[in-house]
Amino acid sequence: RDVLKESNARAEENRSEFKEHRVFVVNVMSSPGSGKTEILKRTISDLRKQNIRCAVIEGDITSTLDSERLTPLGIPVVQANTEPFGGDCHIGSHLVQGALKHLDLDSLDVLFIENVGNLVCPAEFDLGEDKKVVVLSLPEGSDKPLKYPLMFRECHACLANKTDLAPYLDVNLAEVGVNVNRINENIVFIPLSAKTGDGFDAWIEWILYGIRTKE
Amino acid sequence: RDVLKESNARAEENRSEFKEHRVFVVNVMSSPGSGKTEILKRTISDLRKQNIRCAVIEGDITSTLDSERLTPLGIPVVQANTEPFGGDCHIGSHLVQGALKHLDLDSLDVLFIENVGNLVCPAEFDLGEDKKVVVLSLPEGSDKPLKYPLMFRECHACLANKTDLAPYLDVNLAEVGVNVNRINENIVFIPLSAKTGDGFDAWIEWILYGIRTKE
Numbered sequence: 001r002d003v004l005k006e007s008n009a010r011a012e013e014n015r016s017e018f019k020e021h022r023v024f025v026v027n028v029m030s031s032p033g034s035g036k037t038e039i040l041k042r043t044i045s046d047l048r049k050q051n052i053r054c055a056v057i058e059g060d061i062t063s064t065l066d067s068e069r070l071t072p073l074g075i076p077v078v079q080a081n082t083e084p085f086g087g088d089c090h091i092g093s094h095l096v097q098g099a100l101k102h103l104d105l106d107s108l109d110v111l112f113i114e115n116v117g118n119l120v121c122p123a124e125f126d127l128g129e130d131k132k133v134v135v136l137s138l139p140e141g142s143d144k145p146l147k148y149p150l151m152f153r154e155c156h157a158c159l160a161n162k163t164d165l166a167p168y169l170d171v172n173l174a175e176v177g178v179n180v181n182r183i184n185e186n187i188v189f190i191p192l193s194a195k196t197g198d199g200f201d202a203w204i205e206w207i208l209y210g211i212r213t214k215e
Numbered sequence: 216r217d218v219l220k221e222s223n224a225r226a227e228e229n230r231s232e233f234k235e236h237r238v239f240v241v242n243v244m245s246s247p248g249s250g251k252t253e254i255l256k257r258t259i260s261d262l263r264k265q266n267i268r269c270a271v272i273e274g275d276i277t278s279t280l281d282s283e284r285l286t287p288l289g290i291p292v293v294q295a296n297t298e299p300f301g302g303d304c305h306i307g308s309h310l311v312q313g314a315l316k317h318l319d320l321d322s323l324d325v326l327f328i329e330n331v332g333n334l335v336c337p338a339e340f341d342l343g344e345d346k347k348v349v350v351l352s353l354p355e356g357s358d359k360p361l362k363y364p365l366m367f368r369e370c371h372a373c374l375a376n377k378t379d380l381a382p383y384l385d386v387n388l389a390e391v392g393v394n395v396n397r398i399n400e401n402i403v404f405i406p407l408s409a410k411t412g413d414g415f416d417a418w419i420e421w422i423l424y425g426i427r428t429k430e
């Protein structure tokens with residue numbers, strides 16, 4: 001279909017922009033409420049302590065609620081809403097391209113794209129990113145990788161968030177990891193908690209490695 | 216678009232089937248892992264105690280994991296997967312029509328359709344149901360109605376699930392209710408817990424009323 005061809009062409013344009021300015025780009029996806037924004041808040045404040053220059057494109061259907069949670073961090077945040085374009089359930093490469101007009105890529109080391117909360121469709125669209133990351137929160141249960149496999153197949157890392165809630169849940173964290181690796185044996189599995197900071201060292205290390213190895 | 220016209224035509228065919236056999240049909244939607252299947256398990260066992268005849272069409276992209284959790288209840292469960300048809304992120308009226316071939320509607324009072332876990336696209340499609348119900352679990356946070364408004368606008372009832380976890384979360388249940396009613400002032404808001412059974416009386420009552428008033 002022409003729409004997909006057009007979308008992939010823009011993704012490649014985005015990708016060469018990012019390559020030219022040496023910006024490491026991460027597309028963060030999950031179900032609604034898994035904790036993408038909360039994770040980004042703590043991630044950005046940890047990275048800034050290491051003088052890493054960050055920005056966020058905040059993808060949503062509507063509202064600026066998530067951007068408002070990130071702007072106090074003092075980094076560039078561009079809100080990209082799909083509602084004016086029909087309410088798409090995923091961020092497209094053209095919306096990312098539009099957002100880039102408001103960013104100075106030369107001043108950045110890493111760009112996070114927080115996608116619309118949806119464990120299905122966003123996995124199908126290339127935005128020009130270097131890596132795709134899926135957040136899976138423990139309250140969702142351990143079977144989601146088996147039931148929504150495409151997302152887990154497409155991603156390079158899986159953050160198992162809200163580990164602080166584990167004592168109150170019937171979910172077995174080890175089983176989550178097993179199910180994730182059953183769908184994708186190469187995915188990096190990182191349990192963490194955006195609330196307590198538990199597990200963030202491994203996640204920050206993964207990002208720093210991505211920044212260092214960006215051509 | 217022709218696809219939508221075709222889909223709505225089948226939905227109307229489904230609707231007249233349900234009307235002819237006096238079956239009350241509920242389309243249950245949510246994000247992945249909000250607790251649709253867990254809620255259906257307890258709902259069906261409560262209804263069977265009142266000799267209500269139930270069946271479930273279990274919509275998923277892939278796998279029979281959810282049906283396997285429901286079949287032990289001894290009711291008809293039909294698994295409808297979208298993967299063979301391209302992996303749609305929502306159940307369509309044609310899949311429901313296909314599933315009806317495996318059900319004896321004369322032997323039923325209520326039919327639940329558990330949709331694919333997705334807080335966006337399923338809200339756009341009519342299946343021929345009487346009512347749409349959205350499950351929102353407390354761990355997802357209180358802002359989801361404001362960020363994913365279409366689903367809450369389209370639904371007749373909202374089940375705020377996992378209230379047993381409230382003591383461990385920073386989420387304010389009253390705020391969830393306020394946000395839900397801001398988007399849809401007519402929606403019935405029912406806090407409950409599939410784990411403990413808390414709040415199920417109101418939900419069962421809502422279903423019985425639907426069955427009684429089905430023409």
Ligand SMILES: Nc1nc2c(ncn2[C@@H]2O[C@H](COP(=O)(O)OP(=O)(O)OP(=O)(O)O)[C@@H](O)[C@H]2O)c(=O)[nH]1
Nearest residue numbers: 032033034035036037038117162193194195355356
């Ligand atoms: N206990 C606990 N709660 C968390 C954690 N991370 C996020 N939350 C809570 O989970 C809810 C949703 O978090 P968000 O950051 O809004 O999730 P999101 O994935 O960005 O949601 P959308 O952008 O709407 O899809 C909020 O109530 C957060 O406070 C965590 O590590 N532990």
Ligand SMILES: Nc1nc2c(ncn2[C@@H]2O[C@H](COP(=O)(O)OP(=O)(O)OP(=O)(O)O)[C@@H](O)[C@H]2O)c(=O)[nH]1
Nearest residue numbers: 140141247248249250251252253332377408409410
């Ligand atoms: N504490 C608690 N956990 C619950 C409750 N309801 C469901 N769960 C848990 O939440 C997780 C997901 O529940 P499911 O019933 O699979 O959710 P679902 O909406 O059917 O998920 P999908 O069909 O995959 O979209 C499981 O680990 C359940 O045990 C509840 O009321 N309280």
Ligand SMILES: [Mg+2]
Nearest residue numbers: 036037066114
């Ligand atoms: Mg968010």
Ligand SMILES: [Mg+2]
Nearest residue numbers: 251252281329
């Ligand atoms: Mg389910």
Ligand SMILES: [Zn+2]
Nearest residue numbers: 089121335336
């Ligand atoms: Zn969609």
Ligand SMILES: [Zn+2]
Nearest residue numbers: 120121304336
């Ligand atoms: Zn979709």
